[in-house]
Amino acid sequence: NAGVTQTPKFQVLKTGQSMTLQCAQDMNHNSMYWYRQDPGMGLRLIYYSASEGTTDKGEVPNGYNVSRLNKREFSLRLESAAPSQTSVYFCASSERGLAGGINTDTQYFGPGTRLTVL
Amino acid sequence: SQKIEQNSEALNIQEGKTATLTCNYTNYSPAYLQWYRQDPGRGPVFLLLIRENEKEKRKERLKVTFDTTLKQSLFHITASQPADSATYLCALGSSGGYQKVTFGTGTKLQVIP
Numbered sequence: 001n002a003g004v005t006q007t008p009k010f011q012v013l014k015t016g017q018s019m020t021l022q023c024a025q026d027m028n029h030n031s032m033y034w035y036r037q038d039p040g041m042g043l044r045l046i047y048y049s050a051s052e053g054t055t056d057k058g059e060v061p062n063g064y065n066v067s068r069l070n071k072r073e074f075s076l077r078l079e080s081a082a083p084s085q086t087s088v089y090f091c092a093s094s095e096r097g098l099a100g101g102i103n104t105d106t107q108y109f110g111p112g113t114r115l116t117v118l
Numbered sequence: 119s120q121k122i123e124q125n126s127e128a129l130n131i132q133e134g135k136t137a138t139l140t141c142n143y144t145n146y147s148p149a150y151l152q153w154y155r156q157d158p159g160r161g162p163v164f165l166l167l168i169r170e171n172e173k174e175k176r177k178e179r180l181k182v183t184f185d186t187t188l189k190q191s192l193f194h195i196t197a198s199q200p201a202d203s204a205t206y207l208c209a210l211g212s213s214g215g216y217q218k219v220t221f222g223t224g225t226k227l228q229v230i231p
Contacts, residue, residue: 004161035221040126042223043162043207058218090161094219102149102169103213109161 001026004110006091012116013081021076021113023091031094032074033058033107034066036087043090049074081117089113120146122222124208130228131198139193139225141208146220149213151184151191156205156224165206166193198229 004025013019025032034046045058049068063085065077074093078085092107123142131137141151150169154162168175168184168191175182181194195202205224212218 040223042122043221045218048218092161104150104167104169105211105219106152106164106167107154107162107209107219108164112159112161 003027004091004093004108006089006110006113008113009111010114012118013078014118015082017081018077018079019081020078021089021091021115022073023075023110024073025091025093025108026072027093027095027108028071029093029095029108030071031096031105032068033092033094034064034074034076035090035092036060036085037090037112038087046076046089081115083117085115086117087115089115120144120210120220122146122208122210122220124206124222124225126223126225128226128228130230133199133229133231135198137195137198137202137227137229139206139208139227141191141193141222143189143210146189146210147186148210150211151182152209152211152219153180153182153191153193154207154209154221156207162207162221195227198227200229200231203227203229 007022030051033048035043047066049055052071091110094105094107097104121144153165156162179196183192205226207224208222209219
């Protein structure tokens with residue numbers, strides 16, 4: 001199993017350009033997520049999809065859109081890139097578990113996309 | 119607002135010693151807490167989960183404690199090795215509704231041979 005894969009690994013954009021980050025998982029997970037990671041800020045949730053056909057905003061959704069294409073794939077689109085979107089982007093999927101009567105959510109991450117917007 | 123605090127300064131420790139990392143939180147009542155490891159240029163990898171009604175959890179050389187009164191978790195690596203050098207993230211999870219996990223900023227651990 002490949003787990004969670006992301007493409008591309010690196011990307012440089014000019015301000016105003018658009019692009020789509022691709023993510024796929026082969027673990028049959030229902031939930032998928034997009035995070036950005038910036039120095040000193042930790043992982044911040046951009047959008048998530050609790051199941052196929054649904055998407056919801058996370059902590060920092062402005063400037064992004066997502067598509068849950070099917071159960072395996074979850075893409076993130078930047079319509080008009082800005083320098084503030086320079087970051088490392090991680091896709092994750094999660095396994096719903098039940099531990100001691102508590103529903104838990106363990107996340108599996110992709111390798112990340114390093115995006116620079118000039 | 120919810121806040122998760124991990125020591126932003128790197129922790130340097132001699133090989134063979136026990137490394138202890140701290141995760142404090144405020145304005146949050148998590149149902150469980152997780153620890154992840156992140157190596158440079160890679161995504162985080164899940165290590166351990168501890169529930170709110172558990173005091174301690176162990177896995178090989180790893181030990182996690184969870185004190186809901188102090189709102190703190192401690193992550194211990196015994197007999198540390200240079201291969202343990204990485205950034206360690208704590209994450210808090212809720213159990214109701216959409217089960218979002220909120221991550222701390224991480225602590226970088228350097229094990230010196």
